[in-house]
Amino acid sequence: MKQTDDFADLYQEVILDHGRHPRHGKRLEAFDVTAKGDNPMCGDRVQVWVKLDNGTIGAVGFEARGCAISVASADLMVEAVQGRDPADTKALFEAFRDMARTGSCRHCAAELEAPLERLAPLSGVHEYPSRVKCATLPWHALIAALDGVKEATSE
Amino acid sequence: MKQTDDFADLYQEVILDHGRHPRHGKRLEAFDVTAKGDNPMCGDRVQVWVKLDNGTIGAVGFEARGCAISVASADLMVEAVQGRDPADTKALFEAFRDMARTGSCRHCAAELEAPLERLAPLSGVHEYPSRVKCATLPWHALIAALDGVKEATSE
Amino acid sequence: MSITTSFDVNRIRQDFPILSQTIRGRPMVFLDSAASAQKPRAVIDAMVGAMETQYANVHRGLHWMSERTTEAYEACRDAVATLMNARDRSEIVFTNNITGSINLMAHSYGRGILKPGQAVVISGMEHHSNIVPWQLLRDSHAIELRVVPITNYGELDMEAFEDLLRDGKVGLVSITHMSNVLGTVTPAERIVRVAHKYGAKVMFDGAQAIVHRKVDVQALDCDFYAWTGHKLYGPTGIGVLWGRKELLEQMPPFMGGGDMISSVTYEKSTWAQVPHKFEAGTPAILEGIGLKAAIDYVQGIGYDALAAHEAALTEHALARLSTIKGLTIIGQAQDRGGVISFAMDGAHAHDVATLLDRQGIAVRAGHHCAEPLMQRLNLDSTARASFGVYTTHEEVDALATGLERVRSFFK
Amino acid sequence: MSITTSFDVNRIRQDFPILSQTIRGRPMVFLDSAASAQKPRAVIDAMVGAMETQYANVHRGLHWMSERTTEAYEACRDAVATLMNARDRSEIVFTNNITGSINLMAHSYGRGILKPGQAVVISGMEHHSNIVPWQLLRDSHAIELRVVPITNYGELDMEAFEDLLRDGKVGLVSITHMSNVLGTVTPAERIVRVAHKYGAKVMFDGAQAIVHRKVDVQALDCDFYAWTGHKLYGPTGIGVLWGRKELLEQMPPFMGGGDMISSVTYEKSTWAQVPHKFEAGTPAILEGIGLKAAIDYVQGIGYDALAAHEAALTEHALARLSTIKGLTIIGQAQDRGGVISFAMDGAHAHDVATLLDRQGIAVRAGHHCAEPLMQRLNLDSTARASFGVYTTHEEVDALATGLERVRSFFK
Ligand SMILES: Cc1ncc(COP(=O)(O)O)c(C=O)c1O
Numbered sequence A, B: 001m002k003q004t005d006d007f008a009d010l011y012q013e014v015i016l017d018h019g020r021h022p023r024h025g026k027r028l029e030a031f032d033v034t035a036k037g038d039n040p041m042c043g044d045r046v047q048v049w050v051k052l053d054n055g056t057i058g059a060v061g062f063e064a065r066g067c068a069i070s071v072a073s074a075d076l077m078v079e080a081v082q083g084r085d086p087a088d089t090k091a092l093f094e095a096f097r098d099m100a101r102t103g104s105c106r107h108c109a110a111e112l113e114a115p116l117e118r119l120a121p122l123s124g125v126h127e128y129p130s131r132v133k134c135a136t137l138p139w140h141a142l143i144a145a146l147d148g149v150k151e152a153t154s155e
Numbered sequence C, D: 001m002s003i004t005t006s007f008d009v010n011r012i013r014q015d016f017p018i019l020s021q022t023i024r025g026r027p028m029v030f031l032d033s034a035a036s037a038q039k040p041r042a043v044i045d046a047m048v049g050a051m052e053t054q055y056a057n058v059h060r061g062l063h064w065m066s067e068r069t070t071e072a073y074e075a076c077r078d079a080v081a082t083l084m085n086a087r088d089r090s091e092i093v094f095t096n097n098i099t100g101s102i103n104l105m106a107h108s109y110g111r112g113i114l115k116p117g118q119a120v121v122i123s124g125m126e127h128h129s130n131i132v133p134w135q136l137l138r139d140s141h142a143i144e145l146r147v148v149p150i151t152n153y154g155e156l157d158m159e160a161f162e163d164l165l166r167d168g169k170v171g172l173v174s175i176t177h178m179s180n181v182l183g184t185v186t187p188a189e190r191i192v193r194v195a196h197k198y199g200a201k202v203m204f205d206g207a208q209a210i211v212h213r214k215v216d217v218q219a220l221d222c223d224f225y226a227w228t229g230h231k232l233y234g235p236t237g238i239g240v241l242w243g244r245k246e247l248l249e250q251m252p253p254f255m256g257g258g259d260m261i262s263s264v265t266y267e268k269s270t271w272a273q274v275p276h277k278f279e280a281g282t283p284a285i286l287e288g289i290g291l292k293a294a295i296d297y298v299q300g301i302g303y304d305a306l307a308a309h310e311a312a313l314t315e316h317a318l319a320r321l322s323t324i325k326g327l328t329i330i331g332q333a334q335d336r337g338g339v340i341s342f343a344m345d346g347a348h349a350h351d352v353a354t355l356l357d358r359q360g361i362a363v364r365a366g367h368h369c370a371e372p373l374m375q376r377l378n379l380d381s382t383a384r385a386s387f388g389v390y391t392t393h394e395e396v397d398a399l400a401t402g403l404e405r406v407r408s409f410f411k
């Protein structure tokens, strides 16, 4: 039915599922770095904990207070970044942000295609510039943690 | 000529004349009350000195820095108020202000008709609300002086 | 007394060109008027008319265009004075929005009249605009900030209010006349009576209230009343502060610049009479002309008709929404206006708003610039539907249907 | 380099609907653009388009109308950043007019960054907007106010300027980039170089300058630059403050309210990032949309063409007016823009302006919000003709003819 499609192209099943039952939605007891993210315009908050593993990202956990999109984005992010080094992670974030803003990643390095595909269900937010921040907020917190900064806001 | 009439209906000969050569444009050495008037919007300033004569207005002098209309108005005012008591003077001011704002005095007491006629050349300012203040400024100063107030602004 | 009105919402809707827009192929259902209202043709025409036929800077021009533009702009001051039943047009100060009005108060009344050690009272349901200026005052001027708690119904706790005043330290009470989150209309007359009894002055944040009710400042007997043009169907960029003349006269100016002075030398400047003392720089000329048209438009409909329409809509909406399972309406004040916040079990307010948007229905979601109230309610955010003079029963029904679809999607 | 432009003033005039108005049956000759400029069709259309088809409050809406309106409004920030060659769009702060911008500076930089005992330097040809805020700062915050004298030609005395800076106490120089009375364009690059040498920051009042010249803040190397929308063919109700990001970030906010916070509790609030920290309350949405159209319009013509047109007009006017007996042109700066003040022997400026008005010619008369400059010039007032992009040589000729008639009437 056309009407339900209107919902489903933005809120794909994977988003609903990860939004409702995040796999990684818990604080890590043992971690190396952590940071909070805060979207003052809408009140979304997230905290991300990271355990480093020889310079790459090991376990990641988060606590999020926010909408389905921000929670799902945090959960999908965790799966996408595990095993990457910080530089890689930042490149992936840039590509993801581009996708969230425009609907697709226009100048993506080939090696990012696979992880981006996993994040693609979130690309529908590009129609809602203010919701783009819901999707990118956990990433801002993650990058802040990796950079040793305590707090981030989605700009 | 039509064009010159455009000037002359506002700047009648009597205004040009009193504006250029005010008869009463000097400070009184002997006076009872005095006040300054100030139009902050355009920079016109006037000071009025009054010698009282048994409760009525005797000699009046003024110093004005301003346009032809404010100087002429001050000079014509002096001639119109000499010999009046303060209450009378205020009534005349109200009638004059009405005329300056609207072009004619709509509800004028019969006894004010004669003095108003002398002031009538100023009625053309009603087209220029901001110049109405040029015409009324000396009156504000006069009334302030009669009320024992030192300064007035044209509202 | 029964109010008989010939209020025809379909005729009204024709006055608002934007309402014929479609969103994603569906008719637009605009339920976000409390954030900013749409503009009637009369407002658009007034602003266009000025720009196309009669415009120049005001107040100091001696030429035709300037004189006429000054008259058109200053006519707004008269319209506002009449709207609010002010004693005198010089009691009407124009600002850029109500936030500007309240900051003016926090500066000129707060720093100019209140003494360190005195207190300002706000309430537990204020908009940030009526919180942050007082916090800045508190921190720079050693003023105490007191907060009237609200009850579980979302009303002011009037006993607690009186308790806050008892020590006589309160110089100013600044409280909303209608909550932009809960819809609650506060008991303005009682607030004023109690405050005056303890020697405190009262200002109301009327940003929402004046859209829904006739505001008569003399009947309210308050001391200041502020509101914002864009919510009353006027343009952005203009706000209002009404104050008693004798109080405005005592207050030092806020911003310095052109138009607010009497004389300037490097050593010392003196100030123009009220209201100009508070109006520095070129005013919002086009916006004043637009606001005048908006006020005329509202007056043409009449507050009785307007309030009756909105009361009926609100009643209908409360009834309709309360049938939706899992939906909680936030705030149950006795006296309320056409602003309704709600929360849906298992769905975040942002998701609700987005999914309504996909059906062409515009509601707001978030903290509504009222974070402390959200904390009091133990919520991060709510979704909020708000009504204007052009809102229809059918639109309320569309909201209810839309919410039901959202609910079944999220279940 | 020679500038070749295809500037056709008659085509330009067709973009401004108001110019076809008549005054007292005569074609309107509008020579008061320095007070406020007329609006091109593009600005009117942009504002009407928003009100008729795409309007809602911005920044916090999740719905279509709000998202689209936010994009349209924020596009103005990009346009301003490009216009001024700012390093980053977040360096652009919107206010209500330049008076608001300068008051923001006097508050947030003056009270927030400058220390009592430091000095602010202004000049002898400032508009009240760039005098009074600093006087208020001086009186409340124990800042010294220093004034650069001007020469008899109406230019800054640059030696005296450097002397004022020598003791190293000056924290901020706030000087006009172009006088609204004398037309003088100040040597901005030199001012910055000298000020920076002594550790002072520099702000320019660009209310007039940006109308006539390309302003490149990176080339100027200044620290702040302020201007006002309505003089650049935009709507009233919006002003601009550009500042270096690192300085803006150090400054405390000015007004408190919605949109400028990061979080609010009763105990403590934290601020949004720049520029939002300085933008409290609902912004001038429609005005931003209008200003964007105005900037696009100006950019479409190009500053080269615009400046060449105005230089030619000014040269013509100076030549024409200097042939009128008894007329004195006030100010003879080497570098000047299209603003010309004059005085007529034996006729007060108000009378001159009124008699020009009767011929359909609009000029301003008075102290032009620059009383201290008037005192320096030993004048109560001047009459002033000022030019816009739509001003023609014929209008300048009409002014000259009109002045000759006034002169023979008063003789
Ligand atoms: C040089 C200058 N500065 C400041 C201003 C004040 O502008 P606004 O009234 O728009 O704040 C003006 C114009 O009035 C001006 O010409």
Ligand SMILES: Cc1ncc(COP(=O)(O)O)c(C=O)c1O
Residues within 6 Å of the ligand: C034, C035, C097, C098, C099, C100, C127, C129, C130, C176, C178, C179, C180, C205, C207, C208, C228, C369, D258, D280, D281, D282, D283
């Ligand atoms: C109750 C209340 N107060 C203040 C405001 C602030 O209004 P503005 O943003 O126009 O200053 C609003 C609306 O945003 C409001 O609803």
